Amino acid sequence: MTQPKFHWTKQAQHKNARAGTLHTAHGDVQTPTFMPVGTVGTVKAMTMDAVRSTGAGIVLGNTYHLMLRPGAELVHELGGLHQFMDWPGPILTDSGGFQVMSLGDLRQLDEDGVTFRSHLDGSAHRLTPESSTDIQYLLDATITMCFDECPALPATYDTIAKSMRLSMRWAERSRKQFKNRPGYAQFGIVQGGIEPDLRAESVEALTNIGFEGYAIGGLAVGEPQEQMFSTLDFTTHLMPTDKPRYLMGVGTPDDMLGAIERGIDMFDCVMPTRAGRTGRAYTSRGTLNMKNACHIHDPRPIDPECDCLACSKHSRAYMTHLFRAKEILGAMLLTWHNIAYYQRLMRTIRQAIIEDNLTETAATLRANWAKGDWSVDEWN
Structure with missing residues (x-):
């Protein structure tokens, strides 16, 4: 049986809020959806049977952590992350960009990618848009995320603009490296801080490249809730209406409700497990x-x-x-x-x-x- 193309269908809309379904190679997911965070192949303190019992339809894994331990090649050898962690449903993998950028003095950024030292043992590693995409392929991620830079905030307008444009160049390279298979997807990540013109520039660049879905990054990093909501107000209405929208790293119940009211479909956060x-x-x-x-x-x-x-x-x-x-x-x-x-x-x-x-x-x-x-x- 031929695997259907990854797509999102809308069932209903109330003002800007949308109810829909993600159709993937590993099953359907009703949206809005919250993805429990399974960073290293486990949702902390839970069995996957327990996660399933809650009604969760999709979970999240992380490129940075899994490449360091146990290694993407080993996961691939053992049948991919779905089999490795006993989760046959969809898995979204974060590209590792946020974790690498959070290493501070342990990493060095250039146009091609990032060289960093492992927080585990200090060993040297390199991540680029191409290698991040390849690692997510080895993990058998249902949804692969583009490799992007996440600048520390607060930052100047010029710093945010420079970072966003680098992320857009990396997004294009990530897309070229992505092995498109039926039922699988790659999401671009909108950056630009809280600046309307930079967010608009980022959305335009990503939609010109073309992805199966679009995420909003660079929020929930300490800014007030009203600032996050105002950024969503001017960003979501620029994004494609026929593709899923994912707000990364959010959050509290009230944050998610407000974001859904502004057109967001997907969330992840460590908050409920932590x-x-x-x-x-x-x-x-x-x-x-x-x-x-x-x-x-x-x-x-x-x-x-x-x-x-x-x-x-x-x-x-x-x-x-x-x-x-x-x-x-x-x-x-x-x-x-x-x-x-x-x-x-x-x-x-x-x-x-x-x-x-x-x-x-x-x-x-x-x-x-x-x-x-x-x-x-x-x-x-």
């Missing part, structure tokens, strides 16, 4: 700290609206006990809960778009987050 390992729970009423003494005698579940293993089987008192006793199970259960909450939020927003009542649903979600934890009277 929070799960440190005792912070995401709920329909905002966040809770499961290490707090107020939960020691509390027989209630973390969130009455959640049916994950943590909420259906265990009390807040038990979860608090696990974290205070530094038991690994606490991190596992709470990470499971957080990923389940993020997936349920995506389903709620998608359904609201389809039913054309996202404005009302968004107002209810935000009002509930602002209320904070349930009172005893509300619970009863």
Whole structure:
């Protein structure tokens, strides 16, 4: 049977928010979607069966980390990342650009690419648009990301412009190196800081090259939420309407809701897994700290609206006990809960778009987050 071409179809739209489906070589994914981060071939503290149980349709891996350990060639030899990590569904791989650029003095940038030293053992390595693309091919990434430069912010206009134009040249080289196969895709990454003219220039350059999808990079790096949203306002309406849009590294539930309202379809962030390992729970009423003494005698579940293993089987008192006793199970259960909450939020927003009542649903979600934890009277 011939594998269909990678594409995105729109099912519904409410103002700028879109509900659709990604069709890929490794299955379909409903959008909006949140991609759990599996940087080194594992979503931290979770089995892939647990990830599947949350309703996640696609996960993320990382070129930089996987090339260093265990090595892309080994992953390829063992059947690719899908088989290696037991995830037959779609996988998006970050190009490694963000990680390499974050190394500071351990890396040296030039027109051709980046030379850097491993954070693991100090060994020297080289990444270019071509080698990053080839590594993602060896990993068998369903969605390959272009190699780009991520300048540290704040930065001057000229610095951001120079960086963006280098990333556009690298995008063209990444595209030429990409081995286009049915059901697979490569996404270009829009850069340009918070400057409208630079973002517009970047979108134009990428659409002229032509990709199966487009990401927005260089946000969620410490700027205020209103600045991120204003950048999305003037960027998304320039992007192709028939291709998926991915906001990289975002974020909190409120950030994602606001971005969906501005036309974004895909997200990833370490926040729910990192929070799960440190005792912070995401709920329909905002966040809770499961290490707090107020939960020691509390027989209630973390969130009455959640049916994950943590909420259906265990009390807040038990979860608090696990974290205070530094038991690994606490991190596992709470990470499971957080990923389940993020997936349920995506389903709620998608359904609201389809039913054309996202404005009302968004107002209810935000009002509930602002209320904070349930009172005893509300619970009863």
